[in-house]
Amino acid sequence: MPIVLIHCKPPRVRRSRRRMINGDGSVRCAPEVDCSCLHGPRTRLAALVDQVPTYDPAGVAAYYDRLGDAAWNRFDQTLGDRISLALHTEAVERAVPHASRVLEIGAGPGRFTEVLHGLGCRITVGDLSATQLDLNRQHADARGFAASIEARHQLDICDLSRFGEASFDAVVALGGPLSYVFDQRDRAVAECRRVLRPGGVLLASVMSLWGAAHRHLSDVLALGSAASDDVVHSGDVNTMTVPGSTHPCHRFRANELRDLLERHNLTDIEVSASSALSTGIPASLVAPGTQQWTTLLALERAACAEPGYRDAGTHLIAVARRPSAST
Numbered sequence: 001m002p003i004v005l006i007h008c009k010p011p012r013v014r015r016s017r018r019r020m021i022n023g024d025g026s027v028r029c030a031p032e033v034d035c036s037c038l039h040g041p042r043t044r045l046a047a048l049v050d051q052v053p054t055y056d057p058a059g060v061a062a063y064y065d066r067l068g069d070a071a072w073n074r075f076d077q078t079l080g081d082r083i084s085l086a087l088h089t090e091a092v093e094r095a096v097p098h099a100s101r102v103l104e105i106g107a108g109p110g111r112f113t114e115v116l117h118g119l120g121c122r123i124t125v126g127d128l129s130a131t132q133l134d135l136n137r138q139h140a141d142a143r144g145f146a147a148s149i150e151a152r153h154q155l156d157i158c159d160l161s162r163f164g165e166a167s168f169d170a171v172v173a174l175g176g177p178l179s180y181v182f183d184q185r186d187r188a189v190a191e192c193r194r195v196l197r198p199g200g201v202l203l204a205s206v207m208s209l210w211g212a213a214h215r216h217l218s219d220v221l222a223l224g225s226a227a228s229d230d231v232v233h234s235g236d237v238n239t240m241t242v243p244g245s246t247h248p249c250h251r252f253r254a255n256e257l258r259d260l261l262e263r264h265n266l267t268d269i270e271v272s273a274s275s276a277l278s279t280g281i282p283a284s285l286v287a288p289g290t291q292q293w294t295t296l297l298a299l300e301r302a303a304c305a306e307p308g309y310r311d312a313g314t315h316l317i318a319v320a321r322r323p324s325a326s327t
């Protein structure tokens, strides 16, 4: 982005609405606009650096190092979270071929490493966070899925250069690696595609703009209209749009995710929601294993694939394929 000489204005209460278009068509605030309004007077350079929503791998790794094993429990809170676990699990079982060679990126503590083990896959586990890799090892040992893991690497989805072209039958990146990389998302998808064999499958889930707003509505309302307007316009949650935010990520719209995958010449793309009817509903409404749970799950399977509901879950789940005849 060109750096333009600007004059930092004194702090002000109201935020400007000037926007810039990102390479992928999404919109962000113009960097010269808010240089003093969010954090008080500051140097121009510091303001610019703080306001461009660039990817911060060290920050993401530190966040997940701190989060520790809470990443395992993230599906255990609301009814929608439980449905999300069930639908993510079904997506893995449907998309990933049995006994295939899989690269799981952002594996975290291993919820889906265990599912891949159940499919008889040979799994290479990758994650940015050293703590999450260690938790993955601990869960694998304790729960009996260690035998399926061929290797563990501390790695970034944006740089898979340690793996050769066409090394894997499937790449699985669930729970948001593509949401954390902001302006590097094209590089990340290109890397996933490169390491897939022709005909191989990419399964990814990312944070959803509207579903997350639904799930965390009270937090959104507490932000006030300027910040929530900025998040809605850009999809970016970071210190520029939400001052003081500690969990920077990009929240996608379903069409935006599809466009990203299409741009990289991936085919057979399917995008669905991770939950729809039950997003944000208390877990006490329906207990797993009951007839009501079976009914709800069937309704959710149908609703999450409906165009009108794709943006309703906390996550968007996407499946895509590298074309068989591709180079």
Ligand SMILES: C[S@@+](CC[C@H](N)C(=O)[O-])C[C@H]1O[C@@H](n2cnc3c(N)ncnc32)[C@H](O)[C@@H]1O
Residues within 6 Å of the ligand: 060, 061, 064, 071, 105, 106, 107, 108, 109, 110, 111, 112, 126, 127, 128, 129, 132, 155, 156, 157, 158, 173, 174, 175, 176, 177, 178, 180, 181
């Ligand atoms: C919400 S957790 C998901 C864990 C697991 N896949 C799941 O769905 O339960 C996100 C994981 O992705 C990892 N991660 C985030 N950005 C990444 C990146 N750029 N490359 C590799 N891993 C990343 C984090 O360290 C974290 O362990």
